[in-house]
Amino acid sequence: MTSAVELKGLVAVVTGGSRGIGRGIAESLADGGAIIAVVDLDSDVAAASASELPGQGHGGFACDVADADQVNSCLAEIEQQLGPVSILVNNAGITRDNLLIRMKDEEFDQVLAVNLKGTFNFTRAAARGMMKRRNGAILNIASVVGLTGNAGQVNYAASKAGVVGLTKSVAKEFASRGVRCNAIAPGFIRTQMTDELSEAQKEPLMKQIPLGTLGEVKQIADVARFLVGPAASYITGQTLAVDGGMVM
Ligand code: NDP
Numbered sequence: 001m002t003s004a005v006e007l008k009g010l011v012a013v014v015t016g017g018s019r020g021i022g023r024g025i026a027e028s029l030a031d032g033g034a035i036i037a038v039v040d041l042d043s044d045v046a047a048a049s050a051s052e053l054p055g056q057g058h059g060g061f062a063c064d065v066a067d068a069d070q071v072n073s074c075l076a077e078i079e080q081q082l083g084p085v086s087i088l089v090n091n092a093g094i095t096r097d098n099l100l101i102r103m104k105d106e107e108f109d110q111v112l113a114v115n116l117k118g119t120f121n122f123t124r125a126a127a128r129g130m131m132k133r134r135n136g137a138i139l140n141i142a143s144v145v146g147l148t149g150n151a152g153q154v155n156y157a158a159s160k161a162g163v164v165g166l167t168k169s170v171a172k173e174f175a176s177r178g179v180r181c182n183a184i185a186p187g188f189i190r191t192q193m194t195d196e197l198s199e200a201q202k203e204p205l206m207k208q209i210p211l212g213t214l215g216e217v218k219q220i221a222d223v224a225r226f227l228v229g230p231a232a233s234y235i236t237g238q239t240l241a242v243d244g245g246m247v248m
Helices: 020-031 043-051 068-082 105-133 154-177 199-207 217-228
Strands: 011-015 035-040 059-062 085-090 136-141 179-186 239-242
Touching: 011 020, 011 068, 011 105, 020 035, 020 043, 020 085, 020 217, 035 043, 035 068, 043 059, 059 068, 068 085, 068 105, 085 105, 085 217, 105 136, 105 154, 105 179, 136 154, 136 217, 154 179, 179 217, 217 239
Parallel strands: 011 035, 011 085, 035 059, 085 136, 136 179, 179 239
Antiparallel strands: none
């Protein structure tokens, strides 16, 4: 069981935290007592999202996770304003779907730059302080597609498989310094993206989900809160599929 204050006073960075799964995770960690740095491309959007979170002291910060210089300055600004970062959730992600034969270089490069390099950039920026303080939890948002592959998503699947490998490597590098690193591989989650699917598109998807429904953002957010919190203190290097049983 999570207690209401298990993350009390801990500073948590959530990239892409202003909407969708990231927003759900930001709310859930704020409920657990954490002080949230909402990172988004747009500073007004980030600030507005931060102001709506439960509790006090949250802040919004603008940064493109794909740009290492921006990430380093952003992390420094967060630590100056909110204090040392104990929790990092690398959630920001994009899709640029296309069949491989038609995929443009930009479509491949952009997805790798945001989803994989962005995760690397923020992890590197936050890691030094976490290791020095011998305390930290990193959570990466991968995807079931990174475990199974998916036609039309070679770029996205490669980026998310990369995130799984990065997660294990970071876990091995940082374990002796008191820093854990895990990943969640969500299945099909009800967000803006899946709301746009037609019934005809949803039907074959549902057949792949043993539990028979799309997932809710809260179902990812609850697991995120568990994985970054004290109840998961003996878990590192794991990728947990939260997908209604799609991948087993
Ligand atoms: P959304 O598209 O709803 O939200 C993505 C967030 O990331 C937005 O806030 C967006 O900001 C931000 N973002 C995008 N690019 C950057 C960037 N370069 N720098 C900083 N922030 C950026 O996505 P979801 O909530 O659906 O997905 C969240 C994560 O979960 C992603 O990593 C996704 O791959 C993964 N996932 C989602 C699934 C689903 O079913 N929805 C399934 C499996 C995995 P802005 O608002 O400015 O665009």
